[in-house]
Amino acid sequence: MNKTFKIYAVIFIIVMVILALFEVNKKEVIDWRKNFDVNQKSPFGLFVFNKEVKDLFKNKLSKIDVAPYKYYAEKSRKPHNILIIESEIDEESWKKIFDEVSKGSDAMIIATRLPKNISDSIGFYGSKISYEDQNVLKLTDKKYQNDFIKLDKFPSGRGFSYIKPKVQILGKTVEENNDDQANFIKASFGKGNIYVHCEPLFLTNYYLLKSGNVRYAQSVFSYLNDKETLWFVESNTRESSFLLRFILGNPPLKYAWWVFLGGMVLFIIFNAKRKQRIVPIIEPLKNTSADFVKSIGNLYLQEGDFHDMMAKKAQYFLNKVRIDLLIDTQNLNNEFAKKLELKTGKPAEMITEAIDLIKRAQDPYASVMKEDLTRINKLLDDILQ
Numbered sequence: 001m002n003k004t005f006k007i008y009a010v011i012f013i014i015v016m017v018i019l020a021l022f023e024v025n026k027k028e029v030i031d032w033r034k035n036f037d038v039n040q041k042s043p044f045g046l047f048v049f050n051k052e053v054k055d056l057f058k059n060k061l062s063k064i065d066v067a068p069y070k071y072y073a074e075k076s077r078k079p080h081n082i083l084i085i086e087s088e089i090d091e092e093s094w095k096k097i098f099d100e101v102s103k104g105s106d107a108m109i110i111a112t113r114l115p116k117n118i119s120d121s122i123g124f125y126g127s128k129i130s131y132e133d134q135n136v137l138k139l140t141d142k143k144y145q146n147d148f149i150k151l152d153k154f155p156s157g158r159g160f161s162y163i164k165p166k167v168q169i170l171g172k173t174v175e176e177n178n179d180d181q182a183n184f185i186k187a188s189f190g191k192g193n194i195y196v197h198c199e200p201l202f203l204t205n206y207y208l209l210k211s212g213n214v215r216y217a218q219s220v221f222s223y224l225n226d227k228e229t230l231w232f233v234e235s236n237t238r239e240s241s242f243l244l245r246f247i248l249g250n251p252p253l254k255y256a257w258w259v260f261l262g263g264m265v266l267f268i269i270f271n272a273k274r275k276q277r278i279v280p281i282i283e284p285l286k287n288t289s290a291d292f293v294k295s296i297g298n299l300y301l302q303e304g305d306f307h308d309m310m311a312k313k314a315q316y317f318l319n320k321v322r323i324d325l326l327i328d329t330q331n332l333n334n335e336f337a338k339k340l341e342l343k344t345g346k347p348a349e350m351i352t353e354a355i356d357l358i359k360r361a362q363d364p365y366a367s368v369m370k371e372d373l374t375r376i377n378k379l380l381d382d383i384l385q
Contacts, residue, residue: 102190123164
């Protein structure tokens with residue numbers, strides 16, 4: 001271990017210790033934002049509700065992560081329950097929801113605000129009715145008189161300032177210094193019903209984890225019939241598909257990850273320079289076989305011994321035929337010609353001409369010319385291709 005590496009190691013350890021001290025002394029900051037995120041464990045997330053909702057609906061609930069208009073355009077359903085919790089729904093999706101309700105489905109909408117045209121269609125007008133720091137949510141049905149929930153952290157103060165005569169009030173916001181205000185209603189729509197609750201805080205982690213508050217949530221959902229329920233969560237934050245979501249979602253692991261990346265960057269920077277001398281490039285030995293063959297060929301041409309060159313070409317060809325095509329070359333007769341024709345697929349005329357030239361090359365007394373050498377060379381090369 002060289003001196004430079006020791007210095008870098010000491011620096012890295014010091015940085016790690018400093019970061020660890022900062023982490024130990026850091027006070028955890030609570031995120032009180034109303035995110036209504038099914039994956040958030042912050043006070044006003046829906047993590048607990050998301051984990052317990054299937055038991056609440058007796059395993060008859062399905063989470064749908066696409067917009068209602070797209071879902072119902074692809075599938076038709078028998079009457080069912082529709083659950084919307086603090087989600088931004090587009091106009092076309094609202095039309096699809098109302099169509100399903102008019103056919104016999106029931107919709108439970110738990111949201112602080114709804115578009116004016118939607119609230120007008122249902123039969124109410126929502127507004128800010130209170131600025132108190134705390135209030136109590138109660139249901140109007142006497143059998144639920146003991147099921148209530150106290151909101152002591154950032155209640156929205158929303159309620160219904162106007163309700164059409166045929167709309168039924170199911171729940172109210174109760175305060176010490178104000179009159180009771182409706183916050184949970186039921187409106188008939190076609191063959192089905194629409195339930196609207198304007199205070200979604202009772203479903204958040206902070207309130208569900210308090211003793212006794214679960215009963216209020218159970219009472220609210222008890223108004224829905226015991227049938228399949230579709231919870232549209234498309235506008236809520238869906239579970240991230242990012243590979244590092246678990247690491248980045250836990251602060252200790254997140255800090256460890258960034259320290260690891262920082263250490264890797266420092267390691268790359270300080271080890272970028274070469275650790276050894278440049279190795280000289282040694283040219284490999286050249287293959288002079290081709291030059292040798294070319295020189296020998298030129299020598300034969302200069303000597304004019306065409307007959308010897310034809311004989312060598314013929315001998316090389318017959319050797320290739322024996323090895324590659326497995327044809328006996330002892331007798332260059334018709335049988336040999338037919339086998340060579342079948343194996344190579346060449347015309348019979350080419351095979352016959354080649355055999356004649358080979359026989360002339362093998363005859364030591366035959367007279368050959370330069371043109372014969374050229375011709376046999378071309379024919380035999382074409383046959384072996």
